[in-house]
Amino acid sequence: MSHRLAHTEPTDLEAFAQSARDFLDASADRLEDETEVEWGAGEDRISYFGDETPEDATRLVDAARAWQKTRYAAGFGWITGPEKFGGRGLSAIHDLIYDSIEAEYDVPDTGVLSLIGLGMIGPTIVAHGSDKAKAEYLPGMYAGDLIACQLFSEPNAGSDLANVSTRAVRDGNGWRVNGQKVWTSVAQHAQVGLALCRTNPDVPKHRGITALLIDMNASGVEVRPLRQMSGGAEFNEVFLTDVWVYDSYRLGEVDGGWSVALTTLMNERASVGSEGAGPAARAISTPFLAALMGENGCLDDSHARRRLAELQADQLATSYLNRQALDHLISGGQPGPEASVSKLLYSQNITRAAHFAAEVVGPRIVADTGAWGAFSWNELLLSTPALRILGGTEDIMKNILGERVLGLPKEPGGDAATPYRELRTSRSGS
Amino acid sequence: MTGTTVPEREDLRRSVRDLLDRFGDDVARQDAIGSESGHSTRLWSALAEVGALSLTVPEAAGGAGYGAVEQRVVLEELGRTLAPTPFLGTVVQAATALVASGDPAAHPHLERIASGATLAALAVTEGDGRWRTAHFSTRAELDGGTWRLTGAKDLVVDGAVADLLVVAAATESGPSLFLVTSSEAVERKELRTLDLTRRIASVAFDGTPAELLGSPGDAPAVLDRVLDATMVALAAEQVGAARACLDASVAYAKDRVQFGRQIGSFQAVKHRCADMFAKVQLASAAAQEAAHSADREPDRAPADVAAAVAHSVCSEAAMFTATENIHVHGGIGFTWEHPAHLYFRRAKSSQMLLGGPAANAERLLARLGV
Structure with missing residues (x-):
């Protein structure tokens, strides 16, 4: 990534940013800051994760695909991709800039396609895939036709991802895969998944992993929705039972899957500048929370006012x-x-806002009395614990800041030299 | 209004840092704390020589005509080292009032502030310690063509050393500002302070001769500008101080060995440092926004929202990092000799000087229209 960044001229970036704004101005409306809230108007829903009916979910996926096709046609659908596969051949910075600008507009949420597939799996295929895998998957993914998922986390491999136990064993000109993946976003919509599999348990954990692209429609792949504490089922468990994969769908070297995984994770960027446009942005804005306080008669309460101001x-x-x-x-x-x-x-801001709102709502947070903007805070409130976990737990993020940014020493010891087979495992695996 | 580039501001930072290395180290700071004036006159002259005192003084009054963006560089460095200087009282509060008054008679004073020849202070706060822009019990009356001030001011930052006092007082035409340059009928008293690196005085007037600054009734508008300038300046200082606390903690966590390992390898300490880092990043963003905002629209909104945000976020960051820095250092951090307590003192003092978190919460909400 860095060799491409070094040659980027600022003027190019400014021109690029302008062309993105021109495209978006012509294709979508800008999101306007709301200064007055009409209390009780619109859907009474304050959510972070989706909790749609299957019909709604299909409609949202279709809208995401349509928007991806539109921006792909305009040259903003695959900004970092190699030109020979239909990409724009520009830097990751261009991509970040586009994402941040697009966040200012009211466009369909393309998360189902882009968060995992286009943002993380696509670049991994580009870097490590065979020509066959690239030709087969990349054009379809970026045209919005194929959805990809990431078969990484397992019951015993969360923060410690290199501890995966899903086994892949050689079988003729391919691999036979058995194991269980968990917390798999968009697996229910996906046509392809990138799986990390244990191929050599006799070497230390980072050195015995192989990455395979798995056809999600293959026999032996079973996707089960995983209902999260907030009620919806945004994630899945994926069971892999004797799933057969051709060796040409392997990414990287045999037992070299950890560097493939690092490529994927390096592309997992918290999209700079777009946080404000999160699904709960309206609910935690000043006008909305002030209106909530007004409705609940505490707009003059000095304690509530102080908390609002600090938030x-x-x-x-x-x-x-x-x-x-x-x-x-x-x-x-x-x-x-x-x-x-x-x-x-x-994550801290949303969590504080959700608890603050619950306190303003008062006892009506405990049961749905039908009042608008009251019980509906539950969904956001119940989503907040996830914000500290997903995409790298708060604890791991702080390790990274401490070690890589501040240069503090790592924990001594560790298991980097111990063969996988001899590692201690959790007593229960979930 | 902002007329400098990032590299130019980095040059400015280097020259201020160089001065502080020479005249603002731990020993110099200790000497300044114990001195009569409360600051090193050598450091003050050196700051004047590199132009650090004239950045926000208009060109018409012999200054550089820059804004908060440039001044932020100097304030961050002063906050980083806690070198005691009369910068806040003189260059931020008094000079902002002089400039905002629009009174040409203020120009000679500004010239002398810019050159380091005059120290100045702003006398607003009275017995209850609250920042206010009206309802002063200090009164000014015309006595045969001469204004005379009577009343008492408390919490006057840099008030004891000031050659020039800008005083808010009630008149028949409303709250107005006055200049006092004589020592006739002025009683100043240096106060014991929480923050050992910033001097604060009480000043009493008893028929003191004064000159009107601007027009009668102007005080509220001018003092609103001073309030924002003070919040923006404190924010920059607080970012410098917070970063110094973070750096000190990280350095100590790498150096200090207990249980056979560097304490920074323990997650409890590492995460504390990561939390400090996050606070510093957020505070720095808020201070930067507030400075740019102030320069973009010096005559109000949206600078006022950003200034109140910065005062809240930067006060919190300075207090948090000062507190955690003492904790990372353990027992040594609680000693008088270690500078950690100076940052704690400065953090609490700056957080409370303009009324504290509760007052600033209402200030921010008012600016947000709530």
Whole structure:
């Protein structure tokens, strides 16, 4: 990534940013900051994760695909991709800039396609795939036809991802795969998944993993929805039973899957500048929370006012941080640690806002009396624990900030030299 | 209004840092704390020589005509080292009032502030310690063509050393500002302070001769500008101080060995440092936004929202990092000799000087229209 960044001229970035704005101005409406909230108008829903009916889910996937086709046709659908596979051949910075600008517009949520597939799996296939795998999957993924998922996490491999136990064994000109994956986003919609599999248990854990592209429609692949504590089923468990994969769908070397996984994870960026546009953005904005306080008769309560002010100060400062990070990239700077900090702050801000709102709502948070903007806070409230876990737990993020940014020493010892077979495992695996 | 590039501001930072290395180290700071004036006159002259005192003074009054963006560089460095200087009282509060008054008679004073020849202070707060822009019990009356001030001011930052006092007082035409340059009928008293690196005085007037600054009734508008300038300046200082606390903690966590390992390898310490880092990043973003915002629209919104946000976020970051820095250092951090307590003192003092978190919460909400 860095060799491409070094040659990026700021003026190119400014011109690129302008062309993105021109395209978006012509294709979508800008999101406007709301200054007055009409209380009781619109759907009474304050959610972070989706909880759609199957029909709604299909409609949202279709809308995502349609928008991906539109922006792909305009040259913004695969900004970092190699030109020979239909990409634009530009840098990751261009991609970040586009994402941040698009977040200012009211466009269909393409998360189902882009968060995992286009953002993480696509670049991994580009870097490590065979010509056959590239030709077969990349054009379809970026045209919005194919959805990809990431078969990484397992019951015993969460923060310690290299501890995967899903086995792949040689079988003729391919591999036979058995195991269980968990917390798999978009698996229910996906046509292909990138799986990390244990191929050599007799070497240390990082050195015995192989990455395979799995056809999600193959026999032996079973996707079961995993219902999360907030009620919906955004994630899945994926059971792999004697799934057969041709060796040409292997990414990287045999037992070299850890470096493939690192490529995937390096592309997992907290999208700088777009946090403010999260699904709960409206609900935690000043006008909405002030309206909530007014409805609940505590707009003059000094304790509630102080909490509102402190929340808004932190939220506004977080938005300044995100915008400055974007300006820094547009003027030719390198990405800094802002994204990690931003993720920590974002989760803290939403969590505080949800608990604050629950307190303002009062006893009506405990049961649905039918009042608008009251019980509906539950969905956001019940989603907040996830924000500290997904995409790297808060604890791991702080290790990364401490070690890579501040240069603090790692924990001594560890299991990096112990063969996988001899590692201690959790007593229960979930 | 902002007329400098990032590299130019980094040059400025280097020259200020160089001065502080020479005249603002731990020993110099200790000497300044114990001195009569409360600051090193050598450091003050050196700051004047590199132009650090004239950045926000208009060109018409002999200054550089820059803004908060440039001044932020100097304030971050002063906050980082906690070198005691009369910068806040003189260059931020008094000079902002002089500039905002629009009174040409203020120009000679600004010239002398810019050159380091005059120290100045702003006398607003009275017995209850609250920042206010009206309802002063200090009164000014015309006595045969001469204004005379009577009343008492508390919490006057850099008030004891000031050659020039800008005083808010009630008149028949409303709250107005006055300049006091004589020592006739002025009683100043240096106060014991929480923050050992910033001097605060009480000043009493008893028929003191004064000159009107601007027009009668102007004080509220001018003092609103001073309030924002003070919040923006404190924010920059707080970012410098917070970063110094973070750096000190990280350095100590790498150096200190207990249980046979560097304490920074323990997650409990590492995460504490990561939390400090996150606070510093957020505060820095808020201070930067507030400075740019102030320069973009010096006559109000949206600078006022960003200034109140910065005052909240940067006060919190400075307090948090100062507290955690003492904790990372353990017992040594609680000693008088170690500078950690100076940062704690500065953090609490700056957080409370303009009324504290509760007052600033209402200030921010008012600016957000709630």
